[in-house]
Amino acid sequence: KAGVTQTPRYLIKTRGQQVTLSCSPISGHRSVSWYQQTPGQGLQFLFEYFSETQRNKGNFPGRFSGRQFSNSRSEMNVSTLELGDSALYLCASSLVQLGGGEAFFGQGTRLTVV
Amino acid sequence: ILNVEQSPQSLHVQEGDSTNFTCSFPSSNFYALHWYRWETAKSPEALFVMTLNGDEKKKGRISATLNTKEGYSYLYIKGSQPEDSATYLCAFYDNNAGNMLTFGGGTRLMVKP
Numbered sequence: 001k002a003g004v005t006q007t008p009r010y011l012i013k014t015r016g017q018q019v020t021l022s023c024s025p026i027s028g029h030r031s032v033s034w035y036q037q038t039p040g041q042g043l044q045f046l047f048e049y050f051s052e053t054q055r056n057k058g059n060f061p062g063r064f065s066g067r068q069f070s071n072s073r074s075e076m077n078v079s080t081l082e083l084g085d086s087a088l089y090l091c092a093s094s095l096v097q098l099g100g101g102e103a104f105f106g107q108g109t110r111l112t113v114v
Numbered sequence: 115i116l117n118v119e120q121s122p123q124s125l126h127v128q129e130g131d132s133t134n135f136t137c138s139f140p141s142s143n144f145y146a147l148h149w150y151r152w153e154t155a156k157s158p159e160a161l162f163v164m165t166l167n168g169d170e171k172k173k174g175r176i177s178a179t180l181n182t183k184e185g186y187s188y189l190y191i192k193g194s195q196p197e198d199s200a201t202y203l204c205a206f207y208d209n210n211a212g213n214m215l216t217f218g219g220g221t222r223l224m225v226k227p
Contacts, residue, residue: 004157033215043158043203043217056213090157098215099146099207102160 002026004093004106012112018079021109025072025093032074033098034066037088037108046089048098049074055097078111086113116140118206120218127194128226134190135221137204141185145209149178149189152220153200161189161202194225 005024013019025032034046045058049068066076072093078085088110092103119138127133139147149161162171167182175192191198201220207213 035217042219043205045214045216048214058214092158097213099209099213100163102148102163103150103158103215104160105150105157107157 004091004104006089006091006106006109008109009107010110010112012114013081015081015083015113017081018077019081019111021076021078021089021091021111023074023076023091023093023106025074025091026104029093029095029104030072031094031096031098032068032072033092033094033103034074034076035090035092036060037090038086043090046076050097081113083113086111116206116208116216118204118216118218120202120204120221122221123219124222124224126224126226129194129196131194131225132190132192133194133223134188135202135223137187137189137206137218139185139187139204139206139216139218140208141183143208143210144182144185144206146207147180147182147187148205148207148215149187150203150205151200152203158203189221191223194223196225196227199223199225 031050033048047057048055052068068074088108090108092105147164150158152158164180169180201222203220205215205217
């Protein structure tokens with residue numbers, strides 16, 4: 001079956017702009033979670049959506065937001081981009097709520113802010 | 115902020131060696147402990163999700179144990195192969211502090227042929 005698909009794979013944006021990243025989960029999975037990976041901070045949890053509701057959010061400013069659609073596809077938005085937002089953004093989908101089962105990760109979106 | 119620590123940070127072994135590494139996590143409000151393998155240029159891949167104290171799980175040459183009372187998990191690789199070279203991540207899920215998955219910094223394993 002198809003895996004988790006993230007688009008775009010690479011993105012270059014200018015400081016101050018906003019960006020939207022997309023994640024299509026594995027069919028039937030209702031949980032989508034997002035992560036930021038930077039060399040200095042490792043893999044950090046951003047938020048999780050389950051059945052179109054945000055369940056939880058990590059320690060990130062309000063510039064980071066997301067949503068989930070009725071088909072479980074999810075988008076993540078970052079407004080007023082800063083240089084420090086340059087990172088690999090991963091999404092993962094799970095059959096059940098995060099924690100209860102394994103997460104299946106996409107290949108990520110590499111965002112560079114210049 | 116929850117503290118999940120992995121040791122060692124990196125490990126170089128010869129093909130055929132057996133190895134193990136540690137994940138330490140808070141012993142309170144435990145819900146689950148995940149292990150993932152992350153190969154370069156690929157996505158993280160789930161190895162185990164462990165929920166019960168004393169749990170032992172095995173997948174091929176890789177196995178893991180869990181001690182929730184003292185807050186640690188061990189990952190073992192028997193007879194390491196070059197294809198085992200990857201970063202191994204553990205992630206702690208608690209059911210109190212916001213229901214999030216907190217990752218350790220990872221152990222980078224390099225297996226020399």
